Amino acid sequence: FQRGKLLLPLLLLSPLAFAANDTLPPYTDGSGHAVQSPYDYQRVGTNGPMLLQDFHFIDLMSHFVRERIPERVVHAKGSGAHGYFQVTRDITNLTMAAPFSDGVGTQVPLTMRFSTVAGEAGSPDTNRDPRGFAIKMRTSKGIWDWVFNNTPVFFVRDPTKFPLFIHSQKRDPQTNLRNATLQWDYWSQNQESIFQVMILFSDRGTPFSWAQMNGYGGHTYKWVTASGDWHYVKIRVVSEQGLNNFNATAAKQMIADNLDWNTQELESRIDSGNFPKWTVSIQTMTPEQGQNWEYDINDITKVWPVDQFPLLDVGEIVLNKNPDNWFSEIEQLSFSPANMPFGAEPSNDPVLQGRLFAYADAARHRLGPNHMEIPVNCPMAVSNFQRAGYMRVDGGAGTLPPNSANYPSSFNAPVSFQARPYNLSAIADPIVGPPVVLGSFQLSKKDFEQPNVLWTTNFSDEERESLVDNVIASLLTVPIQNIQQRSLDMFACVNATLGSQIATGIKLTVSSPLSCGA
Numbered sequence: 227f228q229r230g231k232l233l234l235p236l237l238l239l240s241p242l243a244f245a246a247n248d249t250l251p252p253y254t255d256g257s258g259h260a261v262q263s264p265y266d267y268q269r270v271g272t273n274g275p276m277l278l279q280d281f282h283f284i285d286l287m288s289h290f291v292r293e294r295i296p297e298r299v300v301h302a303k304g305s306g307a308h309g310y311f312q313v314t315r316d317i318t319n320l321t322m323a324a325p326f327s328d329g330v331g332t333q334v335p336l337t338m339r340f341s342t343v344a345g346e347a348g349s350p351d352t353n354r355d356p357r358g359f360a361i362k363m364r365t366s367k368g369i370w371d372w373v374f375n376n377t378p379v380f381f382v383r384d385p386t387k388f389p390l391f392i393h394s395q396k397r398d399p400q401t402n403l404r405n406a407t408l409q410w411d412y413w414s415q416n417q418e419s420i421f422q423v424m425i426l427f428s429d430r431g432t433p434f435s436w437a438q439m440n441g442y443g444g445h446t447y448k449w450v451t452a453s454g455d456w457h458y459v460k461i462r463v464v465s466e467q468g469l470n471n472f473n474a475t476a477a478k479q480m481i482a483d484n485l486d487w488n489t490q491e492l493e494s495r496i497d498s499g500n501f502p503k504w505t506v507s508i509q510t511m512t513p514e515q516g517q518n519w520e521y522d523i524n525d526i527t528k529v530w531p532v533d534q535f536p537l538l539d540v541g542e543i544v545l546n547k548n549p550d551n552w553f554s555e556i557e558q559l560s561f562s563p564a565n566m567p568f569g570a571e572p573s574n575d576p577v578l579q580g581r582l583f584a585y586a587d588a589a590r591h592r593l594g595p596n597h598m599e600i601p602v603n604c605p606m607a608v609s610n611f612q613r614a615g616y617m618r619v620d621g622g623a624g625t626l627p628p629n630s631a632n633y634p635s636s637f638n639a640p641v642s643f644q645a646r647p648y649n650l651s652a653i654a655d656p657i658v659g660p661p662v663v664l665g666s667f668q669l670s671k672k673d674f675e676q677p678n679v680l681w682t683t684n685f686s687d688e689e690r691e692s693l694v695d696n697v698i699a700s701l702l703t704v705p706i707q708n709i710q711q712r713s714l715d716m717f718a719c720v721n722a723t724l725g726s727q728i729a730t731g732i733k734l735t736v737s738s739p740l741s742c743g744a
């Protein structure tokens with residue numbers, strides 16, 4: 227009824243305004259012709275066949291069978307809401323990016339989408355999975371997408387691994403069933419995933435509420451000031467509602483009770499005026515600190531400990547409006563880490579670099595080449611030389627601005643207003659090696675250090691217990707001992723106690739000697 231709403235003022239002025247009463251428009255086909263009733267169709271006689279000339283029927287049915295668009299290849303199940311981001315600190319000494327450059331107190335509208343990763347569009351909200359935490363900010367200098375997860379690290383640090391890793395989480399191509407054997411086969415042979423696997427199998431893998439999760443950029447980014455100084459930056463979005471998770475039993479029960487629990491919980495919160503809020507914090511490193519840090523700053527399987535790189539609060543996010551139409555405002559959202567304003571730049575993290583390509587490409591496939599024309603993706607004025615293509619619904623370069631087809635133009639073409647400061651920092655980046663290198667990260671003993679801190683220091687007793695129970699329950703469904711053994715040894719590389727507790731549960735012994743990377 228969105229179109230109906232838009233058409234209403236026109237209809238009331240038009241000759242079609244012969245509705246049964248004065249306020250409601252008449253029912254029409256997609257071309258605006260009034261039809262007696264949506265249920266009518268043309269037949270030969272009372273019991274004869276239908277007619278090909280019945281445009282109303284063909285229009286109705288052919289549009290219906292085209293209602294589905296491809297679901298996202300990952301993060302297909304999700305929902306979201308609208309709200310705003312507010313700048314709470316002057317950080318122009320760190321970045322010239324809007325909205326920060328627009329001053330403390332500046333508010334920009336945003337839309338957020340939360341999601342699970344592996345399940346299909348209709349899958350349960352409370353499945354064990356990381357959660358997507360995507361934010362689209364509409365700044366005065368263009369769209370800034372924060373395409374985050376609710377975990378500070380990621381499973382892969384080489385972008386080429388992503389499709390294979392995702393296949394291990396999706397349905398088995400033969401049986402079409404989810405398959406724990408494939409999952410543990412992947413993780414136990416790509417052990418840089420261990421940090422994220424430990425978070426996933428703790429209760430943090432089953433959040434109670436999207437409002438009670440933190441979001442993390444994960445990657446290192448670069449923020450550049452107007453004078454060209456730059457820092458490495460990590461961003462996190464901390465829930466003001468606190469964290470809250472289901473345990474495995476409660477999460478499974480919720481699948482039976484309410485498949486769409488998280489979707490409904492967020493909707494009700496906002497509907498009742500209980501608006502969720504998050505504090506946006508950053509961690510920074512100078513280029514020299516980045517160069518001298520004990521880990522590779524381009525490795526997304528590592529966190530920056532907050533005692534070494536303290537959090538600086540820079541803004542607040544509030545969600546205060548549910549979508550009016552889920553398909554237009556949530557399903558058609560398309561986020562891309564490549565959408566950033568001046569002053570924010572990608573680091574050389576290869577996973578981030580790979581994502582810079584993948585998201586707009588996914589949007590071209592899912593929504594078409596003019597996906598940025600969809601109001602929720604880019605409601606602001608755009609002036610460029612792109613034109614035509616599927617679903618182009620404005621004048622393109624023909625009329626916006628007038629006569630702007632050439633560059634330079636004798637008429638009203640867009641002009642360059644500022645040299646783009648891109649690559650300033652990339653050229654100056656101290657962490658760049660020889661010209662071209664082919665390869666991927668290699669596993670090292672150091673990859674188990676931060677997971678060990680997670681186990682010994684960050685996790686509560688309860689979280690340690692859940693992790694062990696959940697890993698045992700999953701590994702017991704894996705019928706191949708070799709895979710169980712490799713998985714067990716991976717946990718033993720993190721911590722001997724963790725290893726021995728899992729060993730007892732799955733009735734195996736940790737290998738001796740243990741091999742935990744170079």
Ligand code: HEM
Pocket residue numbers: 297298299300301304339340341357358359360373374375380384385386388442443444445559560561577580581584585588589592
């Ligand atoms: C969704 C690719 C890593 C967070 C997606 C989509 C693709 C994709 C193709 C679907 C996009 C769409 O159809 O609109 C990749 C690749 C990665 C990667 C190739 C690594 C090489 C990550 C990481 C994070 C992340 C590290 C978080 C730090 C998300 C989120 C969504 C998403 C939140 C859902 C966005 C939405 O709500 O529409 N990813 N991804 N991804 N990804 Fe990634």
